[in-house]
Amino acid sequence: MVDYRKEGLVAIFEVNNPPVNSLSKNVRQGFVDGLSKATNDPEVKAVIIIGKGRTFIAGANIKDFGKPMEELMSSSPSLIDIGNMLEESEKPIICAIHGAGLGGGLELCLFSHYRLAVKSARVGFPEVNLGILPAAAGTQRLPRLVDITVAMDIISSGRHVAAPEALKYGILDQIVEGDLLKESIKFAHSVIGKPLEPRRLRNLACKSILYCISVIHQFCLKSVRNAADLSYEAGLMMENTYFKYLITGFQSFALRYSFFAERTARKWQLPSGANAANTKPLNVQTTGIIGAGTMGTGIAVSLLRAGYPVILVEQNQEFLDKGVDMIRNILKDGVSRRLMTEDRMKQCLKALKASVDLKHLANVDLVIEAVYENISLKQEIFKKLDYICKPSALLCSNTSSIDIDMNVYGKETSAETVATIMDFGKKIGKVSILVKSCHLFVANRMHGCFQTEAKFILEEGALPDEVDRILEDFGMPMGPFKVSDLAGIDISCRIQHEVAKQHDIELTLQTRFFRGERYSSLSNRLYELGRLGRKTGKGWYRYEKPGGKNAIPDNDIKDVIRIHCKELGIEQRQISTQEILERCLYSAINEGFKIIEEGVVDKPEDIDVIWWYGFGFPRYMGGPMFYASQTGLKKVYDRVCYYHKNFPYSSHWVPSDLLRRLSTAPNPVPITQWKTVLHSKL
Numbered sequence: 173m174v175d176y177r178k179e180g181l182v183a184i185f186e187v188n189n190p191p192v193n194s195l196s197k198n199v200r201q202g203f204v205d206g207l208s209k210a211t212n213d214p215e216v217k218a219v220i221i222i223g224k225g226r227t228f229i230a231g232a233n234i235k236d237f238g239k240p241m242e243e244l245m246s247s248s249p250s251l252i253d254i255g256n257m258l259e260e261s262e263k264p265i266i267c268a269i270h271g272a273g274l275g276g277g278l279e280l281c282l283f284s285h286y287r288l289a290v291k292s293a294r295v296g297f298p299e300v301n302l303g304i305l306p307a308a309a310g311t312q313r314l315p316r317l318v319d320i321t322v323a324m325d326i327i328s329s330g331r332h333v334a335a336p337e338a339l340k341y342g343i344l345d346q347i348v349e350g351d352l353l354k355e356s357i358k359f360a361h362s363v364i365g366k367p368l369e370p371r372r373l374r375n376l377a378c379k380s381i382l383y384c385i386s387v388i389h390q391f392c393l394k395s396v397r398n399a400a401d402l403s404y405e406a407g408l409m410m411e412n413t414y415f416k417y418l419i420t421g422f423q424s425f426a427l428r429y430s431f432f433a434e435r436t437a438r439k440w441q442l443p444s445g446a447n448a449a450n451t452k453p454l455n456v457q458t459t460g461i462i463g464a465g466t467m468g469t470g471i472a473v474s475l476l477r478a479g480y481p482v483i484l485v486e487q488n489q490e491f492l493d494k495g496v497d498m499i500r501n502i503l504k505d506g507v508s509r510r511l512m513t514e515d516r517m518k519q520c521l522k523a524l525k526a527s528v529d530l531k532h533l534a535n536v537d538l539v540i541e542a543v544y545e546n547i548s549l550k551q552e553i554f555k556k557l558d559y560i561c562k563p564s565a566l567l568c569s570n571t572s573s574i575d576i577d578m579n580v581y582g583k584e585t586s587a588e589t590v591a592t593i594m595d596f597g598k599k600i601g602k603v604s605i606l607v608k609s610c611h612l613f614v615a616n617r618m619h620g621c622f623q624t625e626a627k628f629i630l631e632e633g634a635l636p637d638e639v640d641r642i643l644e645d646f647g648m649p650m651g652p653f654k655v656s657d658l659a660g661i662d663i664s665c666r667i668q669h670e671v672a673k674q675h676d677i678e679l680t681l682q683t684r685f686f687r688g689e690r691y692s693s694l695s696n697r698l699y700e701l702g703r704l705g706r707k708t709g710k711g712w713y714r715y716e717k718p719g720g721k722n723a724i725p726d727n728d729i730k731d732v733i734r735i736h737c738k739e740l741g742i743e744q745r746q747i748s749t750q751e752i753l754e755r756c757l758y759s760a761i762n763e764g765f766k767i768i769e770e771g772v773v774d775k776p777e778d779i780d781v782i783w784w785y786g787f788g789f790p791r792y793m794g795g796p797m798f799y800a801s802q803t804g805l806k807k808v809y810d811r812v813c814y815y816h817k818n819f820p821y822s823s824h825w826v827p828s829d830l831l832r833r834l835s836t837a838p839n840p841v842p843i844t845q846w847k848t849v850l851h852s853k854l
């Protein structure tokens with residue numbers, strides 16, 4: 173709703189629709205009612221639109237987009253109706269922005285005559301992140317206000333533009349210091365009686381059409397181009413046509429799911445009843461990191477960038493110096509890529525202390541252990557930390573495979589600690605997902621199935637570049653073999669040998685089964701040939717030089733695979749695109765269902781979020797679990813059973829019971845309800 177009040181000559185429309193003042197139907201109606209009052213009240217000479225609570229206006233209500241097209245389109249008053257009324261008003265309309273003015277929120281500002289904001293405010297058109305375009309005249313009005321290149325950047329990137337930058341472009345008229353409402357009322361008095369015609373964007377010509385030809389390839393860009401080529405009315409009509417097309421498409425559907433999935437994933441809860449809403453995080457001010465390798469230094473950079481002082485500890489002085497150099501280089505690179513200023517880099521380096529003595533961690537609030545994957549070493553470190561650190565310090569471990577319960581606390585972790593870590597993750601700009609301990613955790617456990625199947629597929633007849641291309645066409649940023657070359661083939665081989673050693677087994681090039689499971693020794697063959705990936709200039713591909721980035725398909729690899737298969741008597745065949753996609757994706761998805769079944773994650777959305785951030789799974793596909801829900805669980809289940817029959821020695825093909833039960837439900841169960849099936853009779 174919109175609260176209406178008057179302060180002298182000025183009518184104030186305060187948008188009051190918590191939590192983020194989205195433009196639901198009652199808010200839109202509130203604008204119409206408010207405008208009617210203000211227009212008919214001779215005392216009112218100007219109108220201020222302001223948001224109540226934490227933000228100005230976060231745009232249209234995204235939940236409305238799931239409604240049928242007819243209902244969506246006929247839901248009056250539309251944003252454009254309101255916009256037209258604002259623009260045509262004979263009394264100046266001033267938007268006073270704090271928090272965020274996004275999507276329809278910014279569009280309303282562009283229909284208004286003046287725009288003021290506090291310094292911390294942000295504006296933007298994030299619609300591309302929902303698979304649509306700003307369709308309440310955003311693509312027609314922004315290019316009439318700012319240079320077309322700026323409009324294209326803002327619309328096609330979806331980025332949030334900070335108030336000072338928006339002021340520079342002319343999106344804002346003024347940045348306000350002090351009380352936003354008071355200052356806006358002063359501003360309103362200063363513009364009463366001034367001509368409004370030059371402030372009505374629809375009457376302005378689009379600013380320069382330079383540059384657009386080369387980048388117009390998507391609907392947003394086409395639409396912005398229309399602002400230059402067509403009349404305002406024709407441009408609007410096309411914008412509406414594109415919107416109707418996009419909003420009914422799969423990508424927009426998946427992107428809207430992703431928007432809410434990310435927010436749902438933040439809402440952690442523990443069996444005790446503690447959750448994100450009822451548990452207060454502790455205040456973390458100082459941090460320590462143990463281990464100056466790739467992980468430790470990477471984490472240090474994130475903490476320093478977020479403004480935390482870091483004490484980096486490494487037992488060996490030479491490794492410590494290398495680690496500090498690595499941190500310096502990453503920060504310098506950030507400066508050269510204009511991600512931070514030189515001054516900021518200096519502040520970060522000043523906040524970094526390096527030591528070879530764990531005792532320097534005595535007073536820190538949070539310690540992250542990031543040494544290599546060796547349980548005894550980790551346990552020894554935590555024993556020492558128990559004595560050294562203050563009792564309230566949080567002790568965290570960075571591990572991808574070691575059972576957290578054998579290391580630091582897992583099952584015993586307090587709700588307060590969980591709340592603090594989740595909050596800390598957000599503060600350092602990361603997305604944190606709460607998972608229970610399980611072998612390889614969620615990401616590596618699922619991705620392991622994906623990678624393993626990819627390797628089996630090579631043994632059966634496909635080539636690395638073929639498999640990679642198919643998965644990249646699907647939307648993954650890099651296929652599994654390019655990823656393997658990047659990570660280093662030696663790394664995965666060493667881990668495999670380490671695990672085998674723990675079971676008193678020696679892996680050789682002839683090994684075809686390991687602990688009752690089908691096993692491929694193909695990577696070990698590359699390892700023995702010194703083809704370790706990018707770093708040696710050869711791996712599953714060849715590269716222009718050691719450390720090179722251009723993956724070139726290599727004929728030699730064909731021979732390596734052929735010899736491997738001949739020696740082991742593995743028959744090769746033609747493998748279809750469908751089979752490659754299904755085996756990589758469905759094996760991981762089936763494992764994902766087992767992960768939900770075991771309660772390792774609280775909800776399927778958690779898995780999808782992990783896959784976007786961990787592996788770059790395309791958000792416009794929603795994530796592996798959403799993808800499965802859209803493919804049809806019956807189809808996924810049937811194919812999992814089919815592969816299980818054909819590949820009985822791979823436990824990742826044993827069908828998940830949850831998947832089976834969901835696949836036999838009389839009606840498709842929405843992804844948000846999957847968990848309920850765990851406790852039902854289905």
Ligand SMILES: C/C=C(\C)C(=O)SCCNC(=O)CCNC(=O)[C@H](O)C(C)(C)COP(=O)(O)OP(=O)(O)OC[C@H]1O[C@@H](n2cnc3c(N)ncnc32)[C@H](O)[C@@H]1OP(=O)(O)O
Nearest residue numbers: 191192194230231232233234235272274275276298307435
């Ligand atoms: C045509 C298309 C038009 C005209 C459009 O306007 S499309 C919508 C464009 N706008 C957006 O995409 C903005 C989306 N929102 C955000 O980016 C952020 O919410 C925020 C920057 C505005 C605030 O961020 P933050 O303070 O971190 O809060 P949350 O993101 O956690 O959001 C709080 C709750 O509000 C729900 N929400 C947010 N925006 C919308 C929206 N536009 N429609 C419906 N609901 C929205 C969000 O899901 C959170 O809900 P809960 O999880 O708490 O239930």
